[in-house]
Amino acid sequence: MKGDLTGGCLCVAVRYSLREGFRFRPYACHCTDCQTRTGAAFNEHMLFARQDLEIEGELDSGSYEQPSGAVSTIWGCAKCKVRIFAENDKRPGFASLRCGTLDRSAEIVPVVSPAVV
Numbered sequence: 001m002k003g004d005l006t007g008g009c010l011c012v013a014v015r016y017s018l019r020e021g022f023r024f025r026p027y028a029c030h031c032t033d034c035q036t037r038t039g040a041a042f043n044e045h046m047l048f049a050r051q052d053l054e055i056e057g058e059l060d061s062g063s064y065e066q067p068s069g070a071v072s073t074i075w076g077c078a079k080c081k082v083r084i085f086a087e088n089d090k091r092p093g094f095a096s097l098r099c100g101t102l103d104r105s106a107e108i109v110p111v112v113s114p115a116v117v
């Protein structure tokens, strides 16, 4: 997705803007970790440079040590618990956006289709 993007949580306590900068194309990950994290069939996320994200509102977080030893921390709305982005201590400076929180989420075209297993 190109251009500056905006998004937020369901209760609107958290809003963000993501400047156009370094970012990967959105990716629909169907691994079992992502299924457990989201409670859904897949997780649509997009890696971006953390410095490009400006976020307003109160966040809370949860962390998980992956089998590789990397610690993943997810940040979301403290009120409605919608998860917005995740960071990984082995990838400093980058974060992974939960693309369903974008205002223009209907325009997302993930690089991996659900048919790929």
Ligand SMILES: [Zn+2]
Pocket: 009, 010, 011, 012, 013, 014, 077, 078, 079, 080, 081, 082
């Ligand atoms: Zn909220």
Ligand SMILES: [Zn+2]
Pocket: 029, 030, 031, 032, 033, 034, 035, 043
């Ligand atoms: Zn995954």
